[in-house]
Amino acid sequence: xxxxxxxxxxxxxxxxxxxxxxxxxxxxxxxxxxxxxxxxxxxxxxxxxxxxxxxxxxxxxxxxxxxxxxxxxxxxxxxxxxxxxxxxxxxxxxxxxxxxxxxxxxxxxxxxxxxxxxxxxxxxxxxxxxxxxxxxxxxxxxxxxxxxxxxxxxxxxxxxxxxxxxxxxxxxxxxxxxxxxxxxxxxxxxxx
Numbered sequence: 001x002x003x004x005x006x007x008x009x010x011x012x013x014x015x016x017x018x019x020x021x022x023x024x025x026x027x028x029x030x031x032x033x034x035x036x037x038x039x040x041x042x043x044x045x046x047x048x049x050x051x052x053x054x055x056x057x058x059x060x061x062x063x064x065x066x067x068x069x070x071x072x073x074x075x076x077x078x079x080x081x082x083x084x085x086x087x088x089x090x091x092x093x094x095x096x097x098x099x100x101x102x103x104x105x106x107x108x109x110x111x112x113x114x115x116x117x118x119x120x121x122x123x124x125x126x127x128x129x130x131x132x133x134x135x136x137x138x139x140x141x142x143x144x145x146x147x148x149x150x151x152x153x154x155x156x157x158x159x160x161x162x163x164x165x166x167x168x169x170x171x172x173x174x175x176x177x178x179x180x181x182x183x184x185x186x187x188x189x190x191x192x
Contacts, residue, residue: 035185037186037187038186039186045122048113048122048124051149052110052113054070055067059098064096067092067099068088068089068092071092072150075088075091075159075161076161076163077091078163081164104130105132106131107129108129109126110187111127111185112126113188119151124148125145125146126145126185127144127145127182128144129172130142130143131175138174141171141172141178143166145166148161148163
């Protein structure tokens with residue numbers, strides 16, 4: 001979300017569009033309590049973790065303007081693939097249907113955030129749930145995303161530079177099974 005590989009995600013949106021007009025997407029957010037394993041994180045890593053959380057919430061709120069505000073001007077989504085979207089305007093355009101949330105719901109939560117030797121670059125990796133409707137029935141997939149954040153040294157704001165899938169999405173029987181899978185994924189201990 002986001003993490004099936006964004007080109008595949010767009011195809012899923014299109015495939016479910018006709019039947020989704022009849023059924024309703026269950027787009028509730030992922031509770032942050034869902035994480036059985038917590039990893040110690042620095043205050044800077046927690047700042048990025050909270051930024052990732054706010055980024056996810058912009059999609060939950062269907063707020064395209066706020067979603068785009070998280071993007072670096074030179075952002076690349078589907079990073080490392082031939083289908084990469086480049087630039088904040090292009091990414092916002094390609095994600096419009098996802099942010100709108102009528103035919104597909106993408107929910108993710110921050111996972112583990114790490115900052116290495118360069119204090120203005122952070123890696124965020126965590127779980128997502130993707131839901132779409134097919135013939136009136138909800139279809140769920142889970143997987144891991146990976147985002148590289150860069151801190152603007154003038155403004156001090158973290159923005160998404162690279163984003164893409166960190167795993168192949170796997171099908172789940174229902175939302176409860178998907179949430180159980182999310183719960184098993186580690187998370188930086190930043191939720192309070």
